[in-house]
Amino acid sequence: MGDLLGVAVLGAGHMGADHIRRLDRMVNGARVAAVADPDAARAKEAVAGTEGASVHTEAEAALDAPGVEAVLIASPGPAHEEALLSAFARGLPVLCEKPMVPDSAGALRVVEAEARLGRRLAQIGFMRRYDTEYRRLKALLDDGRLGRALMLHCVHRNVSSPPDFTSAMLVNSSVSHEIDAARWLLGQELTAVTVLRPRPSAGAPQGLLDPQFVLFETAGGALVDVEVFVNCGFGYQVRCEAVCERGAARIGDDRGMLVTAGGSAGAEVPQDYLVRFADAYDREVQAWVDATRRGRVTGPTAWDGYAASVVAEAGVAALESGTRTTVDLAALPELYAVTGR
């Protein structure tokens, strides 16, 4: 792969700024080429420290800015339809935050526009499909080992809801993640929905129907139930248990994925250190690159490497002699005393 992909980010609010940071610091192969937000000051602040990003107050101007090859839409939902259609008109690939378009009529217009193009340009931001645990559950369901999925039991709990959160938003904002996850995990469309309303929690704002219990039926006859409780007070919990014909698997709890099948309930044990520590290696090298580009050196020192050698040698001597062996280090050079560990 050659040059960096130039991305226009639409929207510089909480989510947009987070994506700008991600493109600039975490993701390989891309750069922020332009940003648009009606609030120019906010847009400028979001790209401070990011080199080469032009700032705009109009989405269309950002799409037309030099170097823009792709679009990330992180503006408020009502602006998405127009932004998607603009990107389609320019043939630009798009990553669009959820909801794609808040109302289904507008969403259908987007689908029809892309279908007319005859090729896909849009990816929608259902990021749970990229979560390690969800991917493992999806892989398990797809490999057929547990048979067909009969039910999904889901839990979606937030500590507290934002101001002005409405009873409808529990369904069309919070549960929208479970809607996509259920469709994806089961590979089936949802065909009917029922919402049950237990007596609201004393911890919920006056008038908010919280919690709710949402039931989906699917085209294949499966059942999906979702507890959504956005003022549970005790933490953010997302849980999903798939009950299949020959076993059940649960994620989001206290192990990676707990599989119950054939008389035992257990978690997979990795077979390799590259699986267990893959993320650590990525973070290590990223941290080194980041520090180096800033002219700094951080992380384990040569002294740490030296001390490990000395201890390992003493260990081998202890192994061979069968006795306690002392570890004798040289004097600590001032360099390491100062920069510390």
Place this chain on the structure above:
Amino acid sequence: MGDLLGVAVLGAGHMGADHIRRLDRMVNGARVAAVADPDAARAKEAVAGTEGASVHTEAEAALDAPGVEAVLIASPGPAHEEALLSAFARGLPVLCEKPMVPDSAGALRVVEAEARLGRRLAQIGFMRRYDTEYRRLKALLDDGRLGRALMLHCVHRNVSSPPDFTSAMLVNSSVSHEIDAARWLLGQELTAVTVLRPRPSAGAPQGLLDPQFVLFETAGGALVDVEVFVNCGFGYQVRCEAVCERGAARIGDDRGMLVTAGGSAGAEVPQDYLVRFADAYDREVQAWVDATRRGRVTGPTAWDGYAASVVAEAGVAALESGTRTTVDLAALPELYAVTGR
């Protein structure tokens, strides 16, 4: 930050090739500028698909190649000392895989050379310090909530050992990770070591003392014990329990960190979706950038976005009516039927 950091990778074996892929695909802000391996064919293969990397058979040649600003040493351990000193001579920052230098005399020469420079250039590849669980354990020990650490109980198990693995290598290769982790977690040097040798497992190669039980004493009077068992047959397990004056914390077992203190044993529950799904966001955007640069579109489709809107609207209707509400989707455009989900 401006241009990409040009990295010379020394060694194109298993670990070197993995780091080349990492710098090229996962890490932001760097590029592979040169690679060196005595086996030129192996070096070439490792950078196939990586643009702009020169290939060398000599480490020094790679360090002097155009665009090289930093070095990643992934060659065999015996080559490290010379490579580190060469990098120091050129003022190049280095990330050096462990062991820094296999023998402590050589390691001390590296320390002294860097000390003479008067500034740090080297970071040693003890990647466990970048593992999420180890970092949480370190943070917990450092915040003082549990009091002083009195003991670390460690387990290091591999499915099977490579050919030619010796009894000494259980200590100076496998346990070297625990050596650094113990020094780092406790902030203390190790002062003595004892190695106990239970009767070897029938699953170990003839003549290999496996498992071993290694005991370290520390400058602060703590005790570190390590079960090292490199032919355990059942998986890769790395576990560490810190026993402190007011509680104990264990990682590497259940997901996360299990803290026992004040009459309960439990795991922290995240308070926010950005904590829970941070990795998913990173992977989502990386996957989108990667596909886009290859001219492809993958991931959730506009149809997925549309379907979510329709289901959400039906859900709100169900909430308001209190009854089961059917979901009515438009016909699926052929575009999505073909590209699938």
Place this chain on the structure above:
Amino acid sequence: MGDLLGVAVLGAGHMGADHIRRLDRMVNGARVAAVADPDAARAKEAVAGTEGASVHTEAEAALDAPGVEAVLIASPGPAHEEALLSAFARGLPVLCEKPMVPDSAGALRVVEAEARLGRRLAQIGFMRRYDTEYRRLKALLDDGRLGRALMLHCVHRNVSSPPDFTSAMLVNSSVSHEIDAARWLLGQELTAVTVLRPRPSAGAPQGLLDPQFVLFETAGGALVDVEVFVNCGFGYQVRCEAVCERGAARIGDDRGMLVTAGGSAGAEVPQDYLVRFADAYDREVQAWVDATRRGRVTGPTAWDGYAASVVAEAGVAALESGTRTTVDLAALPELYAVTGR
């Protein structure tokens, strides 16, 4: 307490025989005084080895047998009403297996009969109320720490259903345990029920609607959902999670009781060995009494006691000397070599 309570057991089938064994071997303070079963051979077999139990083919005869002071009804459900009314007529206390009476009209007649007596004689066999985990959950809900319970999520899974199990029996036999548990845990009557029927599992017998998903509403506005799946194939699982205003608690999974509240998810750690090993003490003394009454001696030997003393003394010497200390045992007397450990 003085003499043993004389119990008439009605029914000598699977459950009845189990209760006879329990009264004879496990329970303190009772004896089986009479047993009744239409199948006299089965009744005789059930009390073989039990001293002093008369055998009858008619329930009434057993109730009138000498020494009968209380009744345990373990006959088939349709016989319960008559047996209960007979016990009431004689003023005999009764423990009646569930279902008390299969049809609610008959059940109401029993209630009315006992109400006319003006005092309670009957205890119904909802044994989950005596399960350690359920009792802990009940205690937690009652102490008010988590606030009001809003929802119960229940799971009831069996490996496979008996022959002739009908779709209705998933509700009125399997779920009847959850019906009582929900009423007891919440302290509320159930006011409405809905049953959802996902597409049956391929593992269920032809025609059986298995699994089912049952929803109960309660007088206090709580919601109770129950997955009942009697041909899950992989094990017997009974799970119950209570979701409350300030936390959630789950039993029946892989810890005693997992409580999520205030940012952490955890299990209680006992403070005392008498809590942790209470059952072990009971079993130990019971095993000793049982063996002694049979003229046998089992369990840990005097040699075990001696060896523990020697090792402990060596341990103290090792502690004091700071060195490895060998353990020197006397020669093993033949007595212990023969009776083994």
Place this chain on the structure above:
Amino acid sequence: MGDLLGVAVLGAGHMGADHIRRLDRMVNGARVAAVADPDAARAKEAVAGTEGASVHTEAEAALDAPGVEAVLIASPGPAHEEALLSAFARGLPVLCEKPMVPDSAGALRVVEAEARLGRRLAQIGFMRRYDTEYRRLKALLDDGRLGRALMLHCVHRNVSSPPDFTSAMLVNSSVSHEIDAARWLLGQELTAVTVLRPRPSAGAPQGLLDPQFVLFETAGGALVDVEVFVNCGFGYQVRCEAVCERGAARIGDDRGMLVTAGGSAGAEVPQDYLVRFADAYDREVQAWVDATRRGRVTGPTAWDGYAASVVAEAGVAALESGTRTTVDLAALPELYAVTGR
């Protein structure tokens, strides 16, 4: 089995009183025939409410009391040797609390005395052998599935130590449980011991070496390590992990037993409700017998039985109609309103 076994209990302190309660209330087939304690008042209090127990200040008098057929020794350790020899002289079976005899010379005298008798009379109170989890671990090790045991990692933690607890008592009192458990689990004698002393916890009383780390070697070449920490402050924890040639198994942590083998870490799922709820059945019937003998009726009421019937009928109607069905109960008779649930 016929009459109740008459037991003389020696010692009416904490442990003796607990065993008297156990024999009287929990254990089937025995009765307390005599009790001896130098403190006659304490002995009398311990048997208050127990019918037919004679009270003595001398152990020998209790052994000779009418109806005594067996002895339970719960007096202080130094009195055990004489009590055991007295029981042997009378041919009485004995259950003797641990330590059998505190010093190994006395312990050996007991062993020799029993060996001279040529038959076993004594069972020693190592009650962990009766703990469900330990028994499962023992069974797993014995069935050979995981191969030979190579190491046991043990943890023994108490909240705090009693007054006057000495450093030696960590080894010869606390760890004595692990000494027996290790010998029993492995079926091997312990051959050497080493005690390591980390810097004491700030939470330990001045001068007490707490925690300690005790290492045992066994006749078969296995290694047993024990963390003993009697002022850990946070709870009572007893843990044991057996590391074998083909897997590892841990108890005392999560509920049940966690087995790691063949690439997964998991717990067994019971296949049957009788396994899962065995204890609940025992407690239920015991509670009923106890209440009945006191002339009381407790537990689930006939109203509970009736309500379950009504709800179950509504459930079946809901299943058949596919709709929400209300539950209609008769009026609650005053009897149940008063006695409550």
